Amino acid sequence: MTADGGDIFSARWIIEDAFHSHNDYALYVLDGRIAGLALLAELKSRYPSARVHSDTNAAILPGFVNAHHHCYGVNLINQGIRDDLLEPWIFASAGAADVAPRLATEYAAMRLLKNGVTAVVDACTAGHTAAFVEAKIRDKIAVYNGLGLSCAIAPGERWHNQLVHPHGQSQSFLTTLPEVLRCKLQRKHVARTRIDPQSFVRFLSRMHGEYRAFECADVWFGPTAPHWTGRETLRDIAREVSKSGQRIHTHAEESRLQHLSATAWSFQGAIAELGKAGLLSDGLSLAHMVWAGEKDLARVAEARAHVVCNPSSNLRLRSGIAPAPLMKRMGINLALGMDGTSLAGDDDMFAEMRLAQSLYWSSDRVNPSLTAKDVFDMATMGGARLMGMDHSIGSLSVGKRADFVILRLDRLEGPWLDPGIDPVELLVSSAKSADIQSVFTGGQLAVSHGEAKKCDEKRILQNITDGMQRAADQRLSASEYAAVKSALQRWYDGWLTKNAPQ
Structure with a gap:
């Protein structure tokens, strides 16, 4: 040029x-x-x-915005991890090969870019120490920005309910399992070292301050989900957010079991807890929201919070179909995310839009179906608005970054x-x-005829192959997985029987 x-x-x-x-x-x-x-x-x-x-x-056309993504490295099915209900699937996916975060991000970013995605919200796991999280965040930003992608990094952790949703019941659930399996889950899910919540809040606040002047990168709070985070930590996050305007990204109302059992004891549901903590605002984005009721959606709309729909993921993990037509009618800004689990595992945003339009159909005249224009908006400006970057990405308006895709007809x-x-x-x-045919980021050629121009694709693929071969196999065996799934089914069946609405 x-x-x-x-x-x-x-x-x-x-x-x-x-x-x-x-x-x-x-x-x-x-x-x-x-x-x-x-x-x-x-x-x-x-x-x-x-x-x-x-x-x-x-x-x-404008580059796409993938507003909710996890970098799993190689597709999970290639690692022998099959789709299932969300709750047992979480145990299986935790055994994905533990390749270096930078390498997994390089592979994910390259794939997204070749599919026309030029901006991404990366919902990652924080890790065990502030130093580890800092290195992960810096590596991710360097990778995304190096390829020309805008990014928001939203680390989170699961301090509560590591095994089952009702708070404080993990040890009770463990007692229902055989000893060998009990020890394995205790070590992998309950006892693993996590950054402490107070350090997490202070650290992410500092990192956001460092990157807040960047046009193409930001660091957000990414509490994994309200019931996995805890009230005190949510309040601590809210105090920091009120001072800095830092954005928050979280999972909410993803599965039926999560929806029903997360309201157990004194927990009042995801939206109620976020509201009590002071986090319902236009800086909040909620991934999934499949099981949200009309009252909760009205609160989300009033707060001008954002919702990321993930149609492929919600089908693959048997979570259901989000009430997107109702959300749209209420005026909620909708974005689209592939969640690291697109329907064919190919990160094709065209396929995600097509699926969204097919699924978000309504026979209710009050809540009309989403149109092709609606889902295209979700994949572009909807994501840009969610990221707080709509002044620079999401459309081909004069003055914005030259992030665009040239498509052969x-x-x-x-x-x-x-x-x-x-x-x-x-x-x-x-x-x-x-x-x-090609993808441009910041006016520079980034992809041409399927070839990434800003990275060494052969090196990345070889490093991923080497990393996968070195990674220890931490997956549950087929028999162990069957035992966990059966125990989870009994646990939730028992809980639902005792707590069914009268």
């Missing part, structure tokens, strides 16, 4: 955002920013020294294409990541 005159990119369609598409338009990119959006002839006249890149059989065009087709409708219904 030229250093002085900038670059003009033209296509059949420029999709500025979900609701504004332009025929035969072009983008003018200068110093990593979108400096013009107009007809090609007009931009060429205005900027005669700019290099022109023209393709009449392509569409240019050859396959989509087929033998015939209605000349009046809406491009967003076409892309959501039919596009695949394989149709991506």
Whole structure:
């Protein structure tokens, strides 16, 4: 790209955002920013020294925002970890190969970028010490920003309910298991070293202060879920947030068992606990919200908090379908996340949008179905708003970062294409990541014909292979997993029988 005159990119369609598409338009990119959006002839006249890149059989669209993601490294099924109900699956996924966080992030970031994702919320596990968490955060930001991705790193921990949801019942549950399995779960899930909550809060507050001036990176509080965090820690987080404006990202109302049993004893449910702690605000993002009721959603809407829908993950882990049409009608900002568990494990945001539109269908006239434009907005500006970065990412508006995808239309065009087709409708219904020709981040070429240009893909793949081979196999055996799953079923069946609504 030229250093002085900038670059003009033209296509059949420029999709500025979900609701504004332009025929035969072009983008003018200068110093990593979108400096013009107009007809090609007009931009060429205005900027005669700019290099022109023209393709009449392509569409240019904003880079996607993956608003909730976990870096598992190699796909879990490749590690022998099968989909299941969320609660037993958690025990299996904890046995995923323990590759270095930087390496897992490199692999995940490269995959996301090749799929047109240019911004991500990384919900990671904190770890055992502040030094370990700091190294993890710095490595993740360096990896994402090195590839040109904007990022928010949201570390969290599970201090409560490591085994079962009703608080304080882990040891009781352990007594129902055979001794060998009891010792294994005690060591892996209950007794493992965790950063203490007070240090966690102080440390993440400091890290946010260090990165708050960065346009493309932020550090958030990522309490794994309210019932896994504890009231005192939630209140401590709220005190820091009130002073700094730091954002919060958490899982909430993901599974039916979580929804029912997390209200046991004095715990009042995820949204009620977040409200009591003072965390319901426009700086809060809630992942999943599959089982949230209308009263809780009304509180979320009133607080202007955000919700990340994760349709693939919620299907794979048998959690259900989020009430997205109701959320949309209430005015809640919706984003889209792939959660590290997209339907085919391929991180294809086109497939995620397509699934979202198919699932978030409603026969209720009061809560109309989500349209193709709605889910495209979720995957772009909805995520940008959630990240608090909508001033710089999420659309192809003048002044924003030049993060965009050039998509070939050859396959989509087929033998015939209605000349009046809406491009967003076409892309959501039919596009695949394989149709991506190139991805630009900050105006720089990041992916070309499936090849990542800002990293050594062969090195990353070889390092992942080596790391997987070295990693100790910590998974439960098939018989152990069957025993845990059976014990969990009995435990929750017993709890639900005793605590069923009258």
